[in-house]
Amino acid sequence: MYARKGYELVKDFASGEKxxxxxxxxxxxNQVVDQCTQHYTELEALIRKMQEESVDVRETRNADHYxxxxxHLSLIRNKRCLMAYVYNRAEIIRNLAWNVGLELLELPxxxxxxxSDSEKTYFGKHSAALQSYMADLDIDLNxxxxxxKDPYIKVRVLHDMGExxxxxxxxxxxxxxxxxxxxxxxxxxxxxxxxxxxxxx
Amino acid sequence: MASGNGSVSMMDxxxxxxxxxxxxxxxxxxxxxxxxxxxxxxETALIQRIKEQIQLAExxxxxxxxxxxxxxxxxxxxxxxDRSQFLLRSYLRIRLQKIEKYLFHILKTDDxxxxxxxxxxxxxxxxxxxxxxxxxxxxLSRLPDNYQSVLKQSVTSEEDDMVPAPRLDTFVVxxxxxxxxxxxxxxxxxxxxxxxxxxxxxFACYKFIKKPFEKGMIDLV
Amino acid sequence: xxxxxxxxxxxxxxxxxxxxFHKAVNGVKVDESIEKSYIAQGSKLELPFWLAHELHLxxxxxxxAPACFNQKTRLEIQADAACVDxxxxxxxxxxxxxxxxxxxxxxxxxxxxxxxxxxxxxVLHKAHTVAFTAASKFLSRLTKEETNLYEAAQSSMMSFKKxxxxxxxxxxxxxxxxxxxxxx
Numbered sequence: 001m002y003a004r005k006g007y008e009l010v011k012d013f014a015s016g017e018k019x020x021x022x023x024x025x026x027x028x029x030n031q032v033v034d035q036c037t038q039h040y041t042e043l044e045a046l047i048r049k050m051q052e053e054s055v056d057v058r059e060t061r062n063a064d065h066y067x068x069x070x071x072h073l074s075l076i077r078n079k080r081c082l083m084a085y086v087y088n089r090a091e092i093i094r095n096l097a098w099n100v101g102l103e104l105l106e107l108p109x110x111x112x113x114x115x116s117d118s119e120k121t122y123f124g125k126h127s128a129a130l131q132s133y134m135a136d137l138d139i140d141l142n143x144x145x146x147x148x149k150d151p152y153i154k155v156r157v158l159h160d161m162g163e164x165x166x167x168x169x170x171x172x173x174x175x176x177x178x179x180x181x182x183x184x185x186x187x188x189x190x191x192x193x194x195x196x197x198x199x200x201x
Numbered sequence: 202m203a204s205g206n207g208s209v210s211m212m213d214x215x216x217x218x219x220x221x222x223x224x225x226x227x228x229x230x231x232x233x234x235x236x237x238x239x240x241x242x243x244e245t246a247l248i249q250r251i252k253e254q255i256q257l258a259e260x261x262x263x264x265x266x267x268x269x270x271x272x273x274x275x276x277x278x279x280x281x282x283d284r285s286q287f288l289l290r291s292y293l294r295i296r297l298q299k300i301e302k303y304l305f306h307i308l309k310t311d312d313x314x315x316x317x318x319x320x321x322x323x324x325x326x327x328x329x330x331x332x333x334x335x336x337x338x339x340x341l342s343r344l345p346d347n348y349q350s351v352l353k354q355s356v357t358s359e360e361d362d363m364v365p366a367p368r369l370d371t372f373v374v375x376x377x378x379x380x381x382x383x384x385x386x387x388x389x390x391x392x393x394x395x396x397x398x399x400x401x402x403x404f405a406c407y408k409f410i411k412k413p414f415e416k417g418m419i420d421l422v
Numbered sequence: 423x424x425x426x427x428x429x430x431x432x433x434x435x436x437x438x439x440x441x442x443f444h445k446a447v448n449g450v451k452v453d454e455s456i457e458k459s460y461i462a463q464g465s466k467l468e469l470p471f472w473l474a475h476e477l478h479l480x481x482x483x484x485x486x487a488p489a490c491f492n493q494k495t496r497l498e499i500q501a502d503a504a505c506v507d508x509x510x511x512x513x514x515x516x517x518x519x520x521x522x523x524x525x526x527x528x529x530x531x532x533x534x535x536x537x538x539x540x541x542x543x544x545v546l547h548k549a550h551t552v553a554f555t556a557a558s559k560f561l562s563r564l565t566k567e568e569t570n571l572y573e574a575a576q577s578s579m580m581s582f583k584k585x586x587x588x589x590x591x592x593x594x595x596x597x598x599x600x601x602x603x604x605x606x
Contacts, residue, residue: 002452002473007436014429020599033343040345046449063460066482067449073476075345076354080432082340083363087427090332092597094301098294099595108598122335129327133297136320139252141297144290146591148283151276153592184283184592191592198590366424 002039002074005032006081013085021092024116029085036078043071093123099192102127102142106193143185145192154199155180155187161195223250224285229420231292236374236421237414238407239367240299240307243318251289258282296321299367304329305352306366369408374422376402377413385413430566434514434521435472441483442466471521478525485526490515496533503540507563515565541568549575 009028016022046068050057057065093115100107104123115123134141161174167186174180179199190196230244262282265275300307300321307313308329317325333351341349348354352361381397390409397403397410402422413419425431447461452469461467468488469477477483489495490511498506508515516534523530541564548560549572564572 002450003470007432007470010429010432014433017599019597021597033340036344036348040348042449049449061445063446063448066445066447066477067459069480069482070447070450070452070473070477072355072357073473075348077472079340079344079348079354080426083336084427084429084432086336086339088429090335091302095597098298099597111598116339118335118338122331125331126328129324129331130297132327133320133324136323137293139290139293141290141294144283144287147291148280148287149591151279151283188592192595194594194598197594198592200588200590362423363426364424365427368424 002070003035003077003081005035006078009085010081013088019092019095021089021096021111021114023114024089024119026116029082032078032082036075036082039071039075039078043068043075046071089119090122093119094126097123097127097130098142099145101189101193102131108193140185143188145188148184151184152181153184153187155182155191155196156199157196159195161190223247223254224288227251227285227288227292231288231295233414233421234292234295234299238369238371238373240296240303240313240316242316242415243296243321245318248289248292248318251285255282255285255289258285297324300325301328303365303367304332305361305364309361309364369411371407372404373407373410374402374404375410375414375419376400376422377419379418381413381418385418386410387412430514430517434517435475436470437488437512437514437518438468439471439474439485439488439522439526440466440468441474441477441485443483445482447482471518475521475525485522487522487527487530488512491519491522491527491530491533499533499537503537504544505563506537508537508541508565508568509563513566516567542571545572546575548572550579 005028009025009032012025012028013022046064047057050060050062050064050068055062096107096111100111104112104120104127112120130141156179157174157176160176163173163175164171165174168183169186172180172182174196187196187198191198226247227244230241230247234241258278259282262275262278265278296317300317304325307317307325314322314325336351337349341351347356350356350358350363352363354362377397377399380399383391383395385397386394386409394405394409397405397413397419407414410419414421443461443463443465446463449459450461451459452461452473453467474483474485478485490508495506495511512518516538519530519534523534545564545568548557552560561569561572
């Protein structure tokens with residue numbers, strides 16, 4: 001069936017857990033691109049045949065015309081699948097920048113591995129755009145993701161984060177399992193990255 | 202009876218006073234922005250004022266702290282400050298995320314572009330370039346010439362048929378600030394919506410109420 | 423096409439519809455079952471909606487309703503809408519129906535509205551009352567659209583409970599996937 005590969009690519013995206021990135025499926029992706037080229041070759045062949053028979057390519061509605069049409073439509077369908085695959089992945093990548101960190105290195109390795117090269121570049125450029133917006137306004141938008149209640153919260157450190165970490169109002173030794181009373185805006189990003197958890201009660 | 206009336210009108214005054222503070226105005230703008238499917242007009246003057254107020258409050262908190270004023274007082278001020286800051290950040294964030302989502306649509310018309318602040322416009326342009334070159338490198342440059350546009354499916358498309366746009370026919374929950382008659386709505390929707398009671402929570406299609414909403418007669422919830 | 427990049431929309435359009443060709447077509451092998459790369463006028467085929475729709479616009483084919491909207495399904499829906507397994511018939515029953523109705527059979531619209539009205543009530547009811555483990559059988563009958571509604575109802579209920587109970591408000595970003603056990 002025509003454009004079936006494109007469908008499989010989109011299906012591959014949809015089968016992942018919602019909002020989470022999977023490995024860029026290079027192999028299937030390239031197959032879809034090849035199919036596009038294939039359709040175009042066949043489309044051109046049909047048009048050429050019509051020209052050789054000196055029928056009016058624009059006006060004639062013969063069997064060759066409909067053949068060319070179907071190749072054109074299949075190409076467009078494949079293009080939509082390819083674009084949607086990349087576009088929707090780009091959306092997840094932007095969400096990572098919002099929710100986890102603006103530097104590629106701040107993302108967990110297993111996530112970085114899932115990016116294609118172009119996606120890595122895109123992530124970097126997009127983060128830079130966000131950063132320069134924030135610098136322009138002199139406001140940090142990556143904190144305060146949920147409505148605040150208390151300025152300070154109690155946290156427990158889940159991963160060894162080292163000594164003398166610089167926070168906005170003090171430096172702290174964030175050893176694993178240690179508990180701290182931190183400014184909410186300081187702790188927020190660490191919690192989002194899974195390095196700390198909030199304690200209540 | 203008379204005293205009763207007096208307190209009612211005093212309450213009213215108080216309500217109006219409270220509802221016109223900048224923080225309340227920001228809360229309203231934030232709620233509207235959050236609930237509307239499309240990007241709204243940027244509140245230039247309001248945001249400027251809020252930013253100045255936040256700066257002032259930050260200075261105050263610092264002064265209080267250095268003067269050794271009771272920590273309870275300071276932390277109350279701090280909490281109030283935190284709330285305004287959250288509102289401001291969230292407001293700006295929602296807008297940026299809408300811009301990210303409807304980039305190509307927003308950059309297409311001046312009407313849309315003019316709703317953005319200057320900084321947002323810069324951001325939108327950069328995003329479009331970045332996303333554009335990413336799509337180009339990954340997909341478009343590998344397709345046949347006639348199919349390389351990011352706006353048109355192929356050269357035979359008569360219009361930009363690839364541009365994602367916000368759906369104005371989604372439903373929103375809203376509340377009219379005053380009684381609205383049929384005249385306040387777009388005539389083409391007169392069969393759909395004839396009036397809106399004041400202050401009554403209503404479930405309505407966004408495009409039906411778009412006109413009075415943009416005039417500030419309706420709030421989204 | 424405002425939903426050009428919409429994943430669900432792309433998937434719906436892959437659903438097959440039966441059609442009859444009014445024109446002959448040369449140079450295509452849309453299907454493995456076609457031996458020569460030629461489709462004769464009057465051929466009956468099943469093609470995905472995205473292709474069928476465009477050909478229909480150009481009056482090259484006529485479309486008839488696919489099996490998921492046949493008489494049998496209609497009767498079952500009339501008998502007890504809430505119990506019909508729509509998922510196995512078509513994952514995107516409503517979206518597909520909406521796209522199809524203007525092209526082949528306007529009565530599909532009534533069928534959709536009728537089925538949705540009854541089933542929506544059931545979905546909401548179950549979402550708020552049935553424990554997740556007990557719901558799996560019921561969930562397996564729902565279309566994608568209904569599953570989304572079910573999940574929305576559940577998540578709003580959960581947020582409400584969380585709000586009422588208090589507790590930590592900051593969490594590890596969901597986008598990072600499920601939490602791995604930190605090795606002790």
